[in-house]
Amino acid sequence: MNKGDWSGKLEFQCAFGHKFTASPRLVPEGGHWCDECERICWNYGNRAKVDPFFAQVWDPLHGPDELREYPKEVSEKDV
Numbered sequence: 001m002n003k004g005d006w007s008g009k010l011e012f013q014c015a016f017g018h019k020f021t022a023s024p025r026l027v028p029e030g031g032h033w034c035d036e037c038e039r040i041c042w043n044y045g046n047r048a049k050v051d052p053f054f055a056q057v058w059d060p061l062h063g064p065d066e067l068r069e070y071p072k073e074v075s076e077k078d079v
Contacts, residue, residue, distance in 0.1 A: 015051035039077070042070040 001008045006025040013019050014034035026032050037043060045067030048058035062068065 015047060015054075039072070041072055042068070044068050 001010060007023050009021045009023055011019060011021050012027070012034075014037055016034070016037060018034045018036040020034055020036065022032060032038075037047070044054075044058055045062065046069065048055040048062075
C-alpha cells in the first residue's frame, strides 16, 4: 500500500480471528467490518469486550452486561 492510498485493499483481522480484505476507506467511512461476523448477527457487546478500538465508542453508552446481539434474518447469501 502506498502512503495516502485509501482505496487499495488491505488484509484485516477482526477480534474473533476472521481475516478479510477491505480498503481503509471502506472501514471508517462505510462502517463495514468483518463479513464473517456481520453475516450471522450484529454482536456489538461481545465485540466491545475483545476490541478496544470499538469499545471506546460502545462502553460509554452501554452497560457491561448490555450485549445487544441482533441475529440477522436475511444475509447477502440469501438474496
